[in-house]
Amino acid sequence: MMVEWWRDAVIYQIYPRSFQDSNGDGIGDLPGITRRLDHVAALGVDAIWLSPFFTSPQKDMGYDVSDYCDVDPLFGTLADFDAMVARAHQLGLKVIIDQVLSHSSDKHPWFQESRQSRDNPKADWYVWADPKPDGTPPNNWPSVFGGPAWEWEPRRRQYYLHNFLIEQPDLNLWNPDVQDALLKTMRFWLERGVDGFRLDTVNYYFHDDKLRDNPPNPDHKGPETYGFQRHVYSKNRPENIAFLKRMRALTDEYDARMMVGEVGDSGQSAIDIMAAYTAGSDRLHMCYSFEMLSPEFTAAHFRRCIEGVHKGAPDGHSCWSFSNHDVVRHVTRWSAHARDQDALARQSAAMLLSFPGTICLYQGEELGLTETTLVYEELTDPPALRFWPEVKGRDGCRTPMVWDASEPHAGFSTVKPWLPIKPEQAARAVAGQTANDSVLAAYRDTLAFRKSQPALRYGATTFLDLPEPILGFTRAHDGQRLTALFNLSPDPVALTVKDETALTGPSAATLSGERLDLPANGFAWLAGAPRLSV
Numbered sequence: 001m002m003v004e005w006w007r008d009a010v011i012y013q014i015y016p017r018s019f020q021d022s023n024g025d026g027i028g029d030l031p032g033i034t035r036r037l038d039h040v041a042a043l044g045v046d047a048i049w050l051s052p053f054f055t056s057p058q059k060d061m062g063y064d065v066s067d068y069c070d071v072d073p074l075f076g077t078l079a080d081f082d083a084m085v086a087r088a089h090q091l092g093l094k095v096i097i098d099q100v101l102s103h104s105s106d107k108h109p110w111f112q113e114s115r116q117s118r119d120n121p122k123a124d125w126y127v128w129a130d131p132k133p134d135g136t137p138p139n140n141w142p143s144v145f146g147g148p149a150w151e152w153e154p155r156r157r158q159y160y161l162h163n164f165l166i167e168q169p170d171l172n173l174w175n176p177d178v179q180d181a182l183l184k185t186m187r188f189w190l191e192r193g194v195d196g197f198r199l200d201t202v203n204y205y206f207h208d209d210k211l212r213d214n215p216p217n218p219d220h221k222g223p224e225t226y227g228f229q230r231h232v233y234s235k236n237r238p239e240n241i242a243f244l245k246r247m248r249a250l251t252d253e254y255d256a257r258m259m260v261g262e263v264g265d266s267g268q269s270a271i272d273i274m275a276a277y278t279a280g281s282d283r284l285h286m287c288y289s290f291e292m293l294s295p296e297f298t299a300a301h302f303r304r305c306i307e308g309v310h311k312g313a314p315d316g317h318s319c320w321s322f323s324n325h326d327v328v329r330h331v332t333r334w335s336a337h338a339r340d341q342d343a344l345a346r347q348s349a350a351m352l353l354s355f356p357g358t359i360c361l362y363q364g365e366e367l368g369l370t371e372t373t374l375v376y377e378e379l380t381d382p383p384a385l386r387f388w389p390e391v392k393g394r395d396g397c398r399t400p401m402v403w404d405a406s407e408p409h410a411g412f413s414t415v416k417p418w419l420p421i422k423p424e425q426a427a428r429a430v431a432g433q434t435a436n437d438s439v440l441a442a443y444r445d446t447l448a449f450r451k452s453q454p455a456l457r458y459g460a461t462t463f464l465d466l467p468e469p470i471l472g473f474t475r476a477h478d479g480q481r482l483t484a485l486f487n488l489s490p491d492p493v494a495l496t497v498k499d500e501t502a503l504t505g506p507s508a509a510t511l512s513g514e515r516l517d518l519p520a521n522g523f524a525w526l527a528g529a530p531r532l533s534v
Contacts, residue, residue, distance in 0.1 A: 006196065006258040006285060007317065008457035009046040010359045010447060011096060015325045016053045016075055017061065018400045019363060021413035028400065028412070030076035034084045036403075037091055039430060043366060044447035047094035049198050051325055053081070054100075057107050059167040060382065061398075063098075063200060064105035068185035078192075085193050094195035096260070101182050102204040103168040110181075111169050115153050115160070125178050127161035127170045128153075129211055140213045141234040144226050144264075145383050149234065163204055163234065165382060173205045173243060183250055190254050197251075202261030202287070203273055206240045208233035223390040224383075236265065236273060244283045260319050260358070263289040271305065275312025286317040286358055293327040297334045297488055299471035303463050306355060310461070321360035322352055329364075329397050332371035337469075339490045342368055343521040346442040346508060347486060350523040353450045354475070354484040356461045361443075363401055367428045368439035372399040378420055395419055404431035442506065449505040449525075455480040467534055469493070470518075474529045483526040485509070487518035494518070499530035 020032030030053060040048060052062030053075040062072065071078055088095050104111055113122040129138040129150070137150035137159050143166075150159040151166045161170040171178050186197065212233045220227035244261075251257040261284045263273045270289035277284045291305045309318045322330040331345050338344035345368035352359055374395055376388050384393020399419045403411030410426040433440035450456045459475035459482070466472045469489035475482050482504070487493050495516045503511050509524035510517045516532075518524060 003458065004258070004285075005046065005094065005256055006260075006358055008358070009094070010044070010353070010361060010450070011047045011049050011260075011319075012040050012043065012045040013049045013051070013321075013324060013360055013362045014040075015051045015363060015398055017418060018398055018412075020401065020403070021415075021417070024414045025074075026413050026415045026417045027074055029074065030071065030080040030084050034080075034087050036401075037084075037087055037093065041091040041093055043361075043444055044451060045093070045361065047096055047195065048088060049096040049360070050098065052098045052100060057105055057167065059105070060165055061380075063100050064103075064107075064165065064168050065100050066105040066107040066109075068104075068182075069188045082192065089193070095193070096196040096198055096258075097189060097194050098200055099186060099197045100200045101171070102173075102201045103162065103164060103170045106167045106169055110171075116155055118156050118158070124175050125172055127172045127207060128156065128158045129161070130158055139211050139233075140229070141231075142226050142229060146225055146386055161207065163201075170204070170207070174209060174239075179243060179246060183246060186247070186250060190251070190257065195256065196258035196260065196285075199247075199259055199261040199284070201264045202244075202277065202284070203240065203263050203265060204235045205243055206237040207235070208237060223387065231265075236269065241276065241283060244277060248282050248284065258285040260285065261287045263287050266290055266294070268308070271308035272312055274309050274318060275316055278309075278316030278318070279313040280315060286319045288319040288321060288360065290327070292320055292322055293324065293330075295333055297337045299466070299468055299486075299488060302351075302355075302471055303473075306461065307463065310356075318357040319360060320352060320355050320357055321362065322348055323362040323365050323397065324360070325362070325398055326394055327397065328392075329362075329369055329371045331368055337488060337490060338521050340520065341370065342439055343508070343519075345439045346446075347488075347521040347523050349439075349443050349446045350506070350508075350525075351471070351484075351486050353446050354456055354473075354525070356459070356475070362397075364425075364428075366440055366443040367402065367430065367433060369402070369425055369428055371396040372420070372422055372425055374420070380419065399425060402426050402429040405429040406431070445506040453480070453482060453505075454478060455482045464532060466495075466532065470495070470534070472532065476529070481527075481529045483529055483532075484523070485516070485518065485526070485532075486523045487521060490520045492517060492519045492522070493534070496533045497526070497530050498533070499528065501526045501528050501530040503527075 017028045019028040020036045022032040054065045055067035055070045055072045056062045085095050114126045141149040143149045214229040217230045274287040277287050381393035381395045400412040400417045405426045410421045455475040455477045459477035462474045464472035471486040497516050504527050505525040507524040508522045
């Protein structure tokens with residue numbers, strides 16, 4: 001039986017405004033992406049995922065959509081999109097695009113009509129509620145970006161819900177007409193040849209219809225206010241699953257299409273949601289959460305994430321990543337666990353590409369890019385602008401891709417980019433990573449190794465009971481067994497290997513007799529499943 005392409009895929013995330021500027025305005029665009037697809041294909045990945053490029057006021061960098069079926073002029077035209085898809089498919093790359101369905105821009109025609117009165121055709125397309133008798137919002141729900149999740153509209157004398165910015169009103173998916181309209185926009189892109197969707201904030205689609213207050217979260221210690229509550233009523237509602245089934249039925253009308261949902265949650269709740277949303281064959285194809293996008297870097301943590309999803313949904317499917325456009329780049333986030341940045345970058349590639357399920361890489365990860373340090377005057381991200389300096393925001397991981405340090409702005413643009421490119425990042429440009437021991441070479445080698453090993457692509461996973469800081473597991477498929485080992489510390493460790501085995505793949509370790517030496521942030525793949533001890 002043929003395995004669906006997405007089950008073992010490696011997906012490369014492109015942040016369009018930061019990938020390649022083709023028209024000299026300092027902002028990346030679709031023709032720029034098309035120009036650089038050869039680099040992506042040469043890595044050995046299977047697909048690209050594009051963050052939003054739709055028509056938008058850009059209050060939240062495109063995650064505030066004002067037209068779901070067109071390209072924002074910043075990024076080009078529908079013809080540019082079609083040309084990009086054609087080139088990607090020519091190179092053997094699938095194309096996945098973002099879908100931001102929990103909320104729209106306040107400039108969307110739907111909301112412009114809805115906010116006018118309580119009795120117009122779109123009056124119930126967004127989440128509206130009456131104030132309390134004293135005029136305050138209907139409940140205690142907060143916005144992710146700070147302050148209450150409710151904004152007053154004097155024309156209706158009601159509040160509307162916005163889980164994110166004030167300019168991002170939440171759509172009312174309790175209304176079947178809203179569901180139908182959103183499914184119609186998804187069909188538009190399926191007809192244009194996209195191979196899948198990444199679903200932004202997929203657990204926010206439904207809210208509690210009684211608008212009950214969220215309970216407090218006594219464990220919150222962070223600088224932002226959102227974590228002071230357990231969001232049991234403002235998101236993660238069980239009604240979500242019925243809409244996921246409608247979405248799955250739509251994609252199933254087309255050949256070889258997929259959906260991956262972003263679960264905006266953390267802890268055991270995120271693992272449980274991932275399991276629920278991917279159980280069976282009539283919901284999402286896969287989910288990812290922010291669990292591996294956190295500062296935690298222990299063997300127990302990675303094991304808990306993977307085993308938790310597999311236990312909760314044995315027939316479901318997971319998607320894992322270490323970096324994306326919303327979090328500090330992992331080479332910086334985990335720097336306390338390494339003395340050598342390149343060693344950590346190479347180990348991260350080896351570890352992530354050994355995990356079961358689908359894998360996402362974020363642009364620049366293959367170069368070992370670090371988080372860019374910005375000053376306040378360089379910021380564009382709303383949370384950082386509002387809560388600086390305690391909240392640094394997301395700009396540091398969104399600075400432009402670096403192609404050639406000898407060119408102006410590292411080859412990204414001929415003019416000053418929308419976010420600065422600093423020397424630390426420019427020094428890691430693609431053109432300079434030609435050596436066999438470069439981080440870029442390590443990613444290419446590791447991707448090629450994964451693709452050549454059925455056990456890494458499809459194999460069952462069994463974790464080994466080894467002490468911290470060693471993460472170990474076997475992957476087994478159709479008679480092939482591999483053992484993967486990772487030293488998650490800046491100090492060398494040694495293991496005793498009792499059975500005959502051999503190093504395989506691009507390992508960073510030495511095996512001499514029964515002694516396996518893992519250097520700082522070292523890793524190894526061993527043939528078979530030998531007995532190991534420390």
